[in-house]
Amino acid sequence: MKEFFGFGYQAIPLFSWFYVPILLLYTRNKPYSNIISAYFVSSIGFCTGFLGTFRATPEDPRFPLAWFLTIISLILNVILIITLTAERYVTSHSQCIYKRVLLFPAVWTGLWFLVGRFGPLGDYPSLSTVLIQWSDFSQIASLGGRSVLDFIVAVSGTIVFEFSSFPIQALSMSDGSTVLLANSEVDEEYTADEEPNTTSRKRQYISLLVHPITIYSVILTLAFTYGGFYVNVRPDSLYQVTYPEYIPKTVPVGCVVGPGDAYPELQADHDVWFNKSAELAEDGAKLVIWSEITTVVKNDEDEQEFIQRAKDFALLHKVYLGVTYSLLEPVKKNKFVLVTKSGDVGIDYNKAHPVPGVETQAAGPNVLQYIDTEEFGRIGGAICFDFNFADFIGQASTHKVDVMLQPSWTWGPIGTYHQQGNILRPVENGFTLFRCVSQGVSGIFEPTLNGVFNQKVASNNDEKYVFYLPIQKRLVTLYSYIGDLFGYVCLMASFVLLVITYRDSRRLHQLSI
Numbered sequence: 001m002k003e004f005f006g007f008g009y010q011a012i013p014l015f016s017w018f019y020v021p022i023l024l025l026y027t028r029n030k031p032y033s034n035i036i037s038a039y040f041v042s043s044i045g046f047c048t049g050f051l052g053t054f055r056a057t058p059e060d061p062r063f064p065l066a067w068f069l070t071i072i073s074l075i076l077n078v079i080l081i082i083t084l085t086a087e088r089y090v091t092s093h094s095q096c097i098y099k100r101v102l103l104f105p106a107v108w109t110g111l112w113f114l115v116g117r118f119g120p121l122g123d124y125p126s127l128s129t130v131l132i133q134w135s136d137f138s139q140i141a142s143l144g145g146r147s148v149l150d151f152i153v154a155v156s157g158t159i160v161f162e163f164s165s166f167p168i169q170a171l172s173m174s175d176g177s178t179v180l181l182a183n184s185e186v187d188e189e190y191t192a193d194e195e196p197n198t199t200s201r202k203r204q205y206i207s208l209l210v211h212p213i214t215i216y217s218v219i220l221t222l223a224f225t226y227g228g229f230y231v232n233v234r235p236d237s238l239y240q241v242t243y244p245e246y247i248p249k250t251v252p253v254g255c256v257v258g259p260g261d262a263y264p265e266l267q268a269d270h271d272v273w274f275n276k277s278a279e280l281a282e283d284g285a286k287l288v289i290w291s292e293i294t295t296v297v298k299n300d301e302d303e304q305e306f307i308q309r310a311k312d313f314a315l316l317h318k319v320y321l322g323v324t325y326s327l328l329e330p331v332k333k334n335k336f337v338l339v340t341k342s343g344d345v346g347i348d349y350n351k352a353h354p355v356p357g358v359e360t361q362a363a364g365p366n367v368l369q370y371i372d373t374e375e376f377g378r379i380g381g382a383i384c385f386d387f388n389f390a391d392f393i394g395q396a397s398t399h400k401v402d403v404m405l406q407p408s409w410t411w412g413p414i415g416t417y418h419q420q421g422n423i424l425r426p427v428e429n430g431f432t433l434f435r436c437v438s439q440g441v442s443g444i445f446e447p448t449l450n451g452v453f454n455q456k457v458a459s460n461n462d463e464k465y466v467f468y469l470p471i472q473k474r475l476v477t478l479y480s481y482i483g484d485l486f487g488y489v490c491l492m493a494s495f496v497l498l499v500i501t502y503r504d505s506r507r508l509h510q511l512s513i
Contacts, residue, residue: 008049020157113487254280258294
């Protein structure tokens with residue numbers, strides 16, 4: 001089985017598409033022990049894919065806390081046992097092809113939605129993360145979020161499996177044409193030598209039109225048409241409008257990349273980071289943000305002095321300055337403070353979703369903060385792992401935020417993977433994202449994944465960059481109105497399909513008595 005490459009930091013996208021059909025091939029209509037062995041193999045593969053998570057520096061052991069990752073993998077892959085068990089129950093009690101096609105994707109998507117919505121990891125471990133670089137596919141998330149992507153991957157697997165399980169035969173018609181039908185759908189009233197009547201032909205055409213494979217093909221074509229349109233046609237650019245008419249102006253913005261917790265002596269030197277900010281301001285940056293926990297302050301008194309220095313800096317250079325720091329005492333906090341060019345504190349934010357097992361501080365309020373600016377429109381901000389929680393970042397749609405700022409610090413092998421998942425948030429909510437990341441990917445990311453202003457650079461430690469932020473209003477997306485409704489629909493559909501199957505099986509059992 002190829003699920004070793006389905007999840008993880010360096011997964012092969014093609015293998016992620018193979019994951020579901022291989023699972024079904026191995027478990028459907030096979031002994032229940034195959035489900036158990038699939039669970040353990042998938043857990044090992046999942047653990048292998050994320051094995052370097054806790055390696056913060058090159059000096060650390062290659063795969064620290066492997067035992068902890070093994071436990072996490074075993075817990076998360078309970079989703080697989082539940083999904084395959086439900087799938088086994090439905091397929092063993094019903095021959096309805098719609099149930100066989102829809103049950104697995106509905107349960108799978110619904111359970112992963114619950115993990116992302118209510119679990120401590122958000123959507124970090126999702127199977128679809130590796131596929132997000134496929135822009136036409138990922139743009140579909142603007143309709144229903146991450147759950148739509150998970151569902152498409154899963155239903156593609158069940159469709160492939162059912163297509164191979166139900167051989168198609170060609171039925172010759174009187175006009176010389178042929179109709180492709182599943183063998184189980186050939187009318188029993190006539191043999192191969194008999195000519196089907198008009199009514200039968202209509203029934204067969206209808207059967208072909210409502211076949212799950214046909215419906216799937218139509219829906220997928222429409223979805224990819226939608227995604228391709230948004231990816232390749234900018235707002236106000238139809239039809240063949242000249243560039244100056246629809247390309248917005250840009251404003252230089254600066255990113256100061258700190259060291260995170262990897263180099264505490266450098267981190268504690270405030271002068272280094274203010275000097276880099278001054279250099280960016282001299283280069284023309286109108287907004288400067290620091291990567292996550294670029295520096296530290298010891299206590300409340302030190303924090304007040306530090307914030308006053310940030311205010312003085314913003315007033316002197318006439319820039320918006322977003323400083324990020326770790327407050328050590330009396331209560332540890334991971335903070336992002338955005339100071340306006342007039343020297344006022346516009347955002348004073350404490351990280352709402354600390355990384356489990358890495359950050360021990362208490363979570364801040366689950367409230368997204370924002371300010372209105374003359375230059376950039378409405379600006380919001382959150383820190384690093386916060387962007388793995390779609391419901392939290394979805395507040396940007398509620399408040400009609402145009403630009404989101406994301407100071408971040410990643411480590412070990414996770415930088416590129418984390419960026420791949422996080423850039424789904426602007427697609428869902430329609431804002432422009434400005435990331436400033438230590439040991440990760442910094443840059444500008446638009447609501448369309450290959451937008452003309454998308455800029456990115458692999459940023460390490462103790463660096464600074466200038467990017468060019470487009471001045472544009474947020475795009476209105478369907479997801480901004482319905483949020484995670486699709487995930488809840490999948491949960492409800494799972495329940496309904498299981499109840500209907502149980503009811504029908506009980507009815508058949510009573511009739512057979």
